[in-house]
Amino acid sequence: MKPTVHHIVARLVLVLAACLAALSARAQVDAQLSQYWAVPTYYNPAAVGNIDFIHITAGARLQWVGIRHAPYTFMAMADMPFKFFERRWGVGVQLQQESMGLYKSVHAHAQLAWKKKMLGGMLSVGIQPGMINQTFGGQTIIPEDDEAHEGSDDAIPAGTVSGTAFDINGGVMFNHRHWWVAASVTHITAPIITMKQGESEDKQYEFSTGRAYYFMAGGNIPIKNTLFEVMPSMMFKTDLNFWQAEATARLRYNKFLSAGVGYRYQDALSVQVGAEFKNFFIGYNYDWPLTEIRVSGGSHEVFVQYNVKLDMAEKNRNSHKSIRIM
Numbered sequence: 001m002k003p004t005v006h007h008i009v010a011r012l013v014l015v016l017a018a019c020l021a022a023l024s025a026r027a028q029v030d031a032q033l034s035q036y037w038a039v040p041t042y043y044n045p046a047a048v049g050n051i052d053f054i055h056i057t058a059g060a061r062l063q064w065v066g067i068r069h070a071p072y073t074f075m076a077m078a079d080m081p082f083k084f085f086e087r088r089w090g091v092g093v094q095l096q097q098e099s100m101g102l103y104k105s106v107h108a109h110a111q112l113a114w115k116k117k118m119l120g121g122m123l124s125v126g127i128q129p130g131m132i133n134q135t136f137g138g139q140t141i142i143p144e145d146d147e148a149h150e151g152s153d154d155a156i157p158a159g160t161v162s163g164t165a166f167d168i169n170g171g172v173m174f175n176h177r178h179w180w181v182a183a184s185v186t187h188i189t190a191p192i193i194t195m196k197q198g199e200s201e202d203k204q205y206e207f208s209t210g211r212a213y214y215f216m217a218g219g220n221i222p223i224k225n226t227l228f229e230v231m232p233s234m235m236f237k238t239d240l241n242f243w244q245a246e247a248t249a250r251l252r253y254n255k256f257l258s259a260g261v262g263y264r265y266q267d268a269l270s271v272q273v274g275a276e277f278k279n280f281f282i283g284y285n286y287d288w289p290l291t292e293i294r295v296s297g298g299s300h301e302v303f304v305q306y307n308v309k310l311d312m313a314e315k316n317r318n319s320h321k322s323i324r325i326m
Contacts, residue, residue: 029105029132030186030212031073031098033061034262034270034285037233037248038303041079041092043214044171044184045111045126049081049090052312059303064289064296071100079111081312088115090124106133121176128169134193134207135162161205163195179219186212210239227254248272267291279307
């Protein structure tokens with residue numbers, strides 16, 4: 001018997017529930033982004049190909065400016081829709097480089113999303129296989145050498161060690177005309193990266209990559225008889241040991257200028273501004289920390305996006321020219 005849409009959705013929910021049931025207490029490697037609403041494909045591969053454009057994004061986040069070795073993240077992404085056997089699909093690529101303390105990581109992933117129109121909107125199911133490379137710069141550590149300390153410690157690499165592991169993410173997303181919801185799991189297999197120095201097998205070190213679970217939602221509410229739109233969004237994430245929630249409220253004028261504020265629970269307040277012109281978008285965010293990290297100069301984040309129009313034979317009535325309201 002051919003499965004119905006309801007059967008497919010039910011199975012997807014069961015798969016996500018099974019993933020959530022697998023407790024993981026390992027290190028997290030996903031970047032923290034206050035403009036999460038602008039880059040849903042970073043957290044969820046189901047978001048690729050939702051608009052009839054080749055959608056290109058580049059951005060960076062400087063965390064806790066003024067603190068030495070604070071996290072720095074750069075990312076580049078691109079996605080587009082295509083048709084295969086009269087079915088709409090989405091495909092994308094993603095590259096991320098992050099530096100945090102003595103750790104540096106590089107992520108490279110491909111993305112594929114299956115799409116189906118239903119309930120007046122578009123259901124997407126995505127998968128994201130790729131690789132994670134992790135590097136630890138142990139040569140910068142200067143150990144103490146006195147009566148209370150040993151000059152060397154086998155548990156700490158004496159030089160630079162690195163390793164690579166296979167990684168996979170997955171998610172679902174539903175887009176309607178004025179709202180969207182999405183759920184995803186990153187690092188589903190919780191890969192363990194074995195790091196070693198060069199080709200040496202004498203000393204090996206392990207870096208555990210923990211699963212992370214995300215729920216995101218957003219909307220676009222036009223204000224009647226004006227050129228303004230209210231654009232709320234939220235994100236909840238957890239590794240089943242800790243959780244974090246944030247909400248954002250933005251106001252956009254004439255599909256050109258936007259501004260808003262955000263709040264990350266017990267962590268930071270953010271101020272965001274953006275501008276759209278033709279097929280370009282640029283967004284800036286400043287985070288003011290609410291914790292003891294107030295000694296820093298806050299965090300800065302910027303994204304630049306460009307859309308290249310595609311001629312899709314069948315127009316998607318539920319897609320939008322602006323990725324910001326997906």
